[in-house]
Amino acid sequence: xxxxxxxxxxxxxxxxxxxxxxxxxxxxxxxxxxxxxxxxxxxxxxxxxxxxxxxxxxxxxxxxxxxxxxxxxxxxxxxxxxxxxxxxxxxxxxxxxxxxxxxxxxxxxxxxxxxxxxxxxxxxxxxxxxxxxxxxxxxxxxxxxxxxxxxxxxxxxxxxxxxxxxxxxxxxxxxxxxxxxxxxxxxxxxxxxxxxxxxxxxxxxxxxxxxxxxxxxxxxxxxxxxxxxxxxxxxxxxxxxxxxxxxxxxxxxxxxxxxxxxxxxxxxxxxxxxxxxxxxx
Numbered sequence: 001x002x003x004x005x006x007x008x009x010x011x012x013x014x015x016x017x018x019x020x021x022x023x024x025x026x027x028x029x030x031x032x033x034x035x036x037x038x039x040x041x042x043x044x045x046x047x048x049x050x051x052x053x054x055x056x057x058x059x060x061x062x063x064x065x066x067x068x069x070x071x072x073x074x075x076x077x078x079x080x081x082x083x084x085x086x087x088x089x090x091x092x093x094x095x096x097x098x099x100x101x102x103x104x105x106x107x108x109x110x111x112x113x114x115x116x117x118x119x120x121x122x123x124x125x126x127x128x129x130x131x132x133x134x135x136x137x138x139x140x141x142x143x144x145x146x147x148x149x150x151x152x153x154x155x156x157x158x159x160x161x162x163x164x165x166x167x168x169x170x171x172x173x174x175x176x177x178x179x180x181x182x183x184x185x186x187x188x189x190x191x192x193x194x195x196x197x198x199x200x201x202x203x204x205x206x207x208x209x210x211x212x213x214x215x216x217x218x219x220x221x222x223x224x225x226x227x228x229x230x231x232x233x234x235x236x237x238x239x240x241x242x243x244x245x246x247x248x249x250x251x252x253x254x255x256x257x258x259x260x261x262x263x264x265x266x267x268x269x270x271x272x273x274x275x276x277x278x279x280x281x
Contacts, residue, residue: 021117025125048134069211074149075238076208081146082230083205084139086169090177092132096123097177098194101184110278119273120178120266150238158237164255165236169229171258175265176226182265185272197224205230210245221246225261228254 068076100123103109112122146152180197183190201224204212209220209231220227228250234240235251245251 018117021115022121022125025122026128029126029128030130048138069208071208072150074146075234075240077142077149078146078152078238079208079230079234080206081139081142082166082169082234083202084135084142085166086173086229087202088132088135088137088139089166089170090132090173091135092129093124094174094177095129095132096127097174097181098198099127100181101190104184104276105189107278109276113273113276120269152237153239161233161236165233168233168254168256168258171255171262172226172229175258175261176224178262178265178269182269182272185276201226217246221250225257228257 067073071079100109103112103123109119112119115122147154152158176197180190180193183193204216204220205226209217209227212220217227221232232245232250233252233254235245
């Protein structure tokens with residue numbers, strides 16, 4: 001009976017042990033970042049300056065044209081706030097994906113594979129970025145500004161849907177980063193893809209997607225579905241008519257699309273890990 005009890009407790013004990021290991025790696029990563037406080041503070045100010053410049057560009061355009069594809073300034077601000085909130089979580093938790101090619105090139109990933117822990121979990125913990133919290137603060141500030149400008153009618157359903165939509169957007173952006181990181185297993189260098197699909201593509205989400213040409217809207221909806229990060233779910237909160245959508249149901253699909261993208265990215269990641277050859281081989 002004692003042997004049976006010990007056997008039944010092993011999975012739970014193993015899970016707790018793994019979680020302690022991840023937390024130890026995470027603490028070390030945060031302590032490493034905070035050790036250089038001057039650099040951390042400089043990063044925060046740089047981040048604020050970067051987003052401030054983006055907001056200034058949007059404000060200048062809206063000041064000149066008064067609206068953007070039929071969207072009022074407050075609605076564009078809400079669109080931007082959703083992008084910041086999604087990007088805040090992704091920047092904090094999944095920043096290691098943008099640096100993953102260096103781990104492969106330098107052979108650091110070999111050490112990661114030797115530990116009896118998830119390779120992806122280790123990398124996320126090792127490269128956790130506390131500065132991502134600044135994105136979240138700016139995102140909530142932008143949401144408050146948007147709410148003040150257009151007086152959103154918040155209900156419990158909308159609050160729950162906001163959380164689900166943000167999670168869906170996080171899954172989409174995180175899945176894209178994981179897929180691009182996994183390319184490093186085959187191509188080593190992926191900086192071009194990083195800049196094109198992670199950083200440059202994000203610029204599309206600063207504005208209502210329907211202002212772009214039809215081929216671009218198809219691309220951002222059905223092929224590279226980043227429009228589900230903020231554009232489509234925003235229709236639900238802003239109670240906008242669906243003439244700018246391919247179909248009204250797209251407003252509700254952020255979370256399931258996000259789960260799908262994340263699931264496919266994890267499959268591709270595992271495919272790459274299984275075919276990884278050490279840089280020393």
